[in-house]
Amino acid sequence: MRRVILALVLGCAFSPVPAASVEPIVLRGMGSFHIGGRVVEVSGKPVREIVRQPGGPLTKLDPNGQYMVEQMYVQYFLPQRRTGRLPLLMWHGGGLTGVTYETTPDGREGWLNLFIRKGWDTYVSDAVERGRAGFAPPDVWPSEPTFLTFQDPFERFRIGDGPGSWNRDAGMHKVLPGSAFPVEAYDNYMKQQVPRWLSTDDAIVAAYLALVDKVCPCVLLAHSQGGAFSFKVAEQRPDKIKALVAVESATAGNLGKAAALKDIPIMMMFGDYVAEHPRWRTFKKIDLEYADAVRAAGGSVDVINLPEIGIKGNSHMLMMDKNNAEIADVIHKRLAGKNLVE
Amino acid sequence: MRRVILALVLGCAFSPVPAASVEPIVLRGMGSFHIGGRVVEVSGKPVREIVRQPGGPLTKLDPNGQYMVEQMYVQYFLPQRRTGRLPLLMWHGGGLTGVTYETTPDGREGWLNLFIRKGWDTYVSDAVERGRAGFAPPDVWPSEPTFLTFQDPFERFRIGDGPGSWNRDAGMHKVLPGSAFPVEAYDNYMKQQVPRWLSTDDAIVAAYLALVDKVCPCVLLAHSQGGAFSFKVAEQRPDKIKALVAVESATAGNLGKAAALKDIPIMMMFGDYVAEHPRWRTFKKIDLEYADAVRAAGGSVDVINLPEIGIKGNSHMLMMDKNNAEIADVIHKRLAGKNLVE
Numbered sequence: 001m002r003r004v005i006l007a008l009v010l011g012c013a014f015s016p017v018p019a020a021s022v023e024p025i026v027l028r029g030m031g032s033f034h035i036g037g038r039v040v041e042v043s044g045k046p047v048r049e050i051v052r053q054p055g056g057p058l059t060k061l062d063p064n065g066q067y068m069v070e071q072m073y074v075q076y077f078l079p080q081r082r083t084g085r086l087p088l089l090m091w092h093g094g095g096l097t098g099v100t101y102e103t104t105p106d107g108r109e110g111w112l113n114l115f116i117r118k119g120w121d122t123y124v125s126d127a128v129e130r131g132r133a134g135f136a137p138p139d140v141w142p143s144e145p146t147f148l149t150f151q152d153p154f155e156r157f158r159i160g161d162g163p164g165s166w167n168r169d170a171g172m173h174k175v176l177p178g179s180a181f182p183v184e185a186y187d188n189y190m191k192q193q194v195p196r197w198l199s200t201d202d203a204i205v206a207a208y209l210a211l212v213d214k215v216c217p218c219v220l221l222a223h224s225q226g227g228a229f230s231f232k233v234a235e236q237r238p239d240k241i242k243a244l245v246a247v248e249s250a251t252a253g254n255l256g257k258a259a260a261l262k263d264i265p266i267m268m269m270f271g272d273y274v275a276e277h278p279r280w281r282t283f284k285k286i287d288l289e290y291a292d293a294v295r296a297a298g299g300s301v302d303v304i305n306l307p308e309i310g311i312k313g314n315s316h317m318l319m320m321d322k323n324n325a326e327i328a329d330v331i332h333k334r335l336a337g338k339n340l341v342e
Numbered sequence: 343m344r345r346v347i348l349a350l351v352l353g354c355a356f357s358p359v360p361a362a363s364v365e366p367i368v369l370r371g372m373g374s375f376h377i378g379g380r381v382v383e384v385s386g387k388p389v390r391e392i393v394r395q396p397g398g399p400l401t402k403l404d405p406n407g408q409y410m411v412e413q414m415y416v417q418y419f420l421p422q423r424r425t426g427r428l429p430l431l432m433w434h435g436g437g438l439t440g441v442t443y444e445t446t447p448d449g450r451e452g453w454l455n456l457f458i459r460k461g462w463d464t465y466v467s468d469a470v471e472r473g474r475a476g477f478a479p480p481d482v483w484p485s486e487p488t489f490l491t492f493q494d495p496f497e498r499f500r501i502g503d504g505p506g507s508w509n510r511d512a513g514m515h516k517v518l519p520g521s522a523f524p525v526e527a528y529d530n531y532m533k534q535q536v537p538r539w540l541s542t543d544d545a546i547v548a549a550y551l552a553l554v555d556k557v558c559p560c561v562l563l564a565h566s567q568g569g570a571f572s573f574k575v576a577e578q579r580p581d582k583i584k585a586l587v588a589v590e591s592a593t594a595g596n597l598g599k600a601a602a603l604k605d606i607p608i609m610m611m612f613g614d615y616v617a618e619h620p621r622w623r624t625f626k627k628i629d630l631e632y633a634d635a636v637r638a639a640g641g642s643v644d645v646i647n648l649p650e651i652g653i654k655g656n657s658h659m660l661m662m663d664k665n666n667a668e669i670a671d672v673i674h675k676r677l678a679g680k681n682l683v684e
Contacts, residue, residue, distance in 0.1 A: 024422045025369040030455065031445040034533030039492055050488070050540060056593050057624055065491035071533040073441065080366045097474050099415065103373040113372065132439050132473040134536035137489045146392070147479045149407035150381055191376030191413040194476035198392060251398050282399055 025116055026080040035214060036128070036207030037071030040140055069140055070200075072207040073098070073132035074125040076215075077112070083119025083342045084335070086218045086242055089211070090115075090124045093224025093250070095148055095196045097131030098124035100223065104320040105185035105192070111221075111319045114328040119341070123215060127226070128204045129197050141203075145195035153193070157316035158273045158280065159183060176273055180313035180321035189320065201229075208233045216240035219340060221331070223247045224316065231290065235260045243338055245269065245331055248316055250283040252290030259297035265338045266294060266301040267331070271314030271321075274305075280316070302334065367458055368422040377556060378470070378549030379413030382482055411482055412542075414549040415440070415474035416467040418557075419454070425461030425684045426677070428560045428584055431553070432457075432466045435566025435592070437490055437538045439473030440466035442565065446662040447527035447534070453563075453661045456670040461683070465557060469568070470546045471539050483545075487537035495535070499658035500615045500622065501525060518615055522655035522663035531662065543571075550575045558582035561682060563673070565589045566658065573632065577602045585680055587611065587673055590658055592625040594632030601639035607680045608636060608643040609673070613656030613663075616647075622658070644676065 045063040075098065076087075090111065092100040101112040101124050115122050129135045135145070151166035153159065154173065159181045160166055165174040175183050182189075208229055212218070217240050222230035227249020234241045235257040245267045246252075253261075268287055274280045291301035306314050306327065314321050321327075335341055387405040417440065418429075432453065434442040443454040443466050457464050471477045477487070493508035495501065496515065501523045502508055507516040517525050524531075550571055554560070559582050564572035569591020576583045577599040587609045588594075595603075610629055616622045633643035648656050648669065656663050663669070677683055 022371065025372060027367040027369070029364070030367060031449070031451065032441055033445060033449065034441075034530060037533055056628075057621065059621075061488060062491070063489070065493070067489060068492055068529065068532040068535070075444070099374060099376075099474055102417070103375060107373070107375065109373065126474070131476075132441055132468070132534075132536070134473075134533075137537075138486075144480075146403060147405070147409060149404070150410055151407065187410065188376060190410040191379055191476075192474075193410070194474070195479075279399065279401075286398075 023117070025113065027077055027116075028080045028082075029078040030076065032073065032075040034071045034073055034133070036210040037068055039066050040069050040136070041066055042137055042139070063137065067137055067140070069136035070128050070203040070207060071133060072125055072128050072204075072211065074123050074211060076121065076123045077116050078121045079116050079119050081119055082121060084115075084121060084219070085340050085342060086121075087215050088115055088120040088122050088219045088221060089215070090122065091208070091220065091222040091226035091230055092125075092127065092130070093226050095146075095193050096224075097126040097192070097194055099131070099192045100317075101319055104182060104324060105188035106182035107185070108324070111324065111328050114325055115332070118328070118332050123211075123218075125211065127229070128207045129200050131194055133207075135197070141197055141199050143197055143199040145197055147195050148193050150190055153189070154186060156279065158271065158277055159186070159315045159317075162277055176313075176315075178272075178313040179315060180272075180323050181315040181317060182320065182322060189317070205229055205232050209236060212237050212240050217242050219243040219245070219335060221245040221247065222249065223319065224250045227287075228252060231258075231261070234264055238264060243267070243335055243340055245335075246287065247318055248280070248283070249287050251286045255290060255293050258290055258293035259299075261294045262297040262299035264299065266291070266299065267304060267334055268301060269304045269318070269327075269331070270306065271316065271318050272307050272312055304330065304334075306330075365459070367455065369419055369458075370422045370424075371420040372418065374415065374417040376413045376415055376475070378552035379410055381408050382411050382478070383408055384479055384481070405479065409479055409482070411478035412470050412545040412549060413475060414467055414470050414546075414553065416465050416553060418463070418465045419458050420463045421458050421461050423461055424463060426457075426463060426561070427682050427684060428463075429557050430457055430462040430464050430561045430563060431557070432464065433550070433562065433564035433568035433572055434467075434469065434472070435568050437535050439468040439534070439536055441473070441534045442659075443661055446524060446666060447530035448524035449527070450666070453666065453670050456667055457674070460670070460674050465553075465560075467553065469571070470549045471542050473536055475549075477539070483539055483541050485539055485541040487539055489537050490535050492532055495531070496528060498621065500613065500619055501528070501657045501659075504619055518655075518657075520614075520655040521657060522614075522665050523657040523659060524662065524664060531659070547571055547574050551578060554579050554582050559584050561585040561587070561677060563587040563589065564591065565661065566592045569629075570594060573600075573603070576606055580606060585609070585677060585682055587677075588629065589660055590622070590625070591629050593628045597632060597635050600632055600635035601641075603636045604639040604641035606641065608633070608641065609646060609676055610643060611646045611660070611669075611673070612648065613658065613660050614649050614654055646672065646676075648672075
């Protein structure tokens with residue numbers, strides 16, 4: 001327990017108020033909406049009586065009936081000085097929500113703020129069954145939610161040095177040498193984790209398609225599990241996706257459908273320590289095979305290995321690492337190079 | 343099913359892009375954080391092997407270990423032209439998240455935007471176990487999540503005319519006469535609903551206390567179930583809460599501790615049709631008894647019955663109703679009257 005308490009103590013020091021010297025963010029609009037979803041019928045379950053608030057009246061709880069399920073949540077910010085030619089959609093990874101992009105665990109500005117400041121109309125979403133999207137009643141989906149332990153992402157997301165690194169050296173954490181992750185705020189990162197289901201991929205893709213149909217043509221920026229969804233969506237809406245930035249995608253799309261992406265400029269980005277860790281080496285191999293299939297159809301895929309361009313120490317959570325602004329610059333400049341910035 | 347489809351068709355027409363004539367929102371900062379929470383230990387459960395992404399490698403899922411639970415999520419917006427003397431915290435009701443305040447179901451600006459525009463540093467949160475706060479693994483809390491049927495809030499939140507109003511007249515919905523709720527977008531409202539637990543009140547209050555300790559002194563604006571939490575938090579941090587706006591609070595705080603609120607200006611606000619609906623008449627009675635207890639200790643409670651000041655047709659979801667801007671003006675002016683606006 002001592003090591004947990006250490007992390008908690010280290011992680012509590014940040015202020016929500018940014019430095020006074022930062023330029024204001026000027027928005028011509030902001031808001032949110034839900035999209036997608038369907039109404040399902042639940043039947044044959046017993047009626048119960050419950051008190052909804054302590055002190056409140058006894059009320060019937062009838063679990064039977066129609067439920068709204070499989071919608072997703074989207075929050076958008078529209079800068080007054082717009083330079084991105086198209087909306088930029090940011091899709092999170094597994095066990096996470098749009099919070100991924102909002103703020104770093106140590107309280108710096110996330111990619112949401114940074115890309116708004118660069119002039120992009122930015123849409124950050126919570127996929128089906130994650131965060132503000134809500135989740136369905138029991139038995140609508142064929143599996144239970146899964147949860148990550150406190151140490152799991154430390155060992156698996158290339159913050160620590162692989163399996164066992166959380167407990168190594170009698171309770172000390174073995175952080176990867178030169179890690180750019182704000183490990184002193186690791187507990188704040190873990191507070192962002194939410195449960196996820198392993199049987200909802202089709203529902204997630206359906207809601208993303210509804211989102212794309214609503215706000216695109218656009219640029220997709222997707223991370224980890226979201227990368228796989230972005231490829232699958234692009235396969236079905238190749239005319240709507242004008243660029244796709246896949247940040248450590250896990251995994252890729254359907255190899256047999258990769259040719260659909262031949263007219264979409266694709267960027268695949270990878271952080272540090274990938275070759276040394278089997279899980280990430282495997283995902284990268286799958287991504288690069290998909291890239292080859294896109295290229296074989298005449299498409300274009302830029303693969304950016306951050307250490308090769310001098311950006312080092314990146315964990316799987318690139319957008320939270322201490323050099324997150326530098327990486328945002330790389331992405332923005334590459335999109336400008338594709339004539340997507342005014 | 344016909345009536346559901348009707349609602350879905352009616353509810354799909356809105357644009358996220360606001361009218362060009364609206365003034366820009368200028369922020370000196372925005373971001374988010376999680377706060378509160380604790381690490382729990384789960385033990386004695388079997389290890390399983392699962393594929394986390396289709397096509398990905400087989401990985402072990404060990405449900406035992408330490409988990410971060412009972413944190414809450416907070417997003418903040420700090421206007422450049424600040425006029426509110428203190429931060430304004432917006433707390434949502436049961437089965438809902440901070441989305442309550444962001445946008446109306448029919449796509450107008452919510453109280454978040456409206457109060458930012460009025461110059462308030464505004465903090466919108468998702469309470470423990472709601473939305474982006476995440477929820478705990480099985481057995482950490484002593485109950486299962488509960489879910490609302492599609493028609494439940496229609497009948498219960500004074501949109502329709504009470505029990506049975508969803509199905510009345512062979513599938514037509516019996517909306518209350520003069521209702522200000524954007525009933526044509528009812529399905530979008532239902533997409534905002536999330537599951538909730540009935541056994542987490544103490545954890546929710548603990549996280550709210552942590553939030554108050556971080557960002558207050560402040561003004562609390564709380565709705566429905568959130569109103570009850572706001573009173574309980576104010577009882578424990580009376581020096582930190584400089585005004586409390588309880589919008590249809592369900593229920594109130596602890597009568598025996600109400601005296602603690604004697605120096606806090608309190609506003610209790612109620613919409614239309616309250617006297618006619620037993621559930622809301624009951625909650626209001628509980629609120630007014632709490633108000634009496636505060637007054638008996640020398641405190642001040644303004645009770646605003648909106649129909650009495652000419653604002654009519656309001657459902658339980660006042661902040662989404664078509665006159666939501668008018669109601670925001672009432673709150674802002676009352677706070678100005680308490681010397682809380684520069």
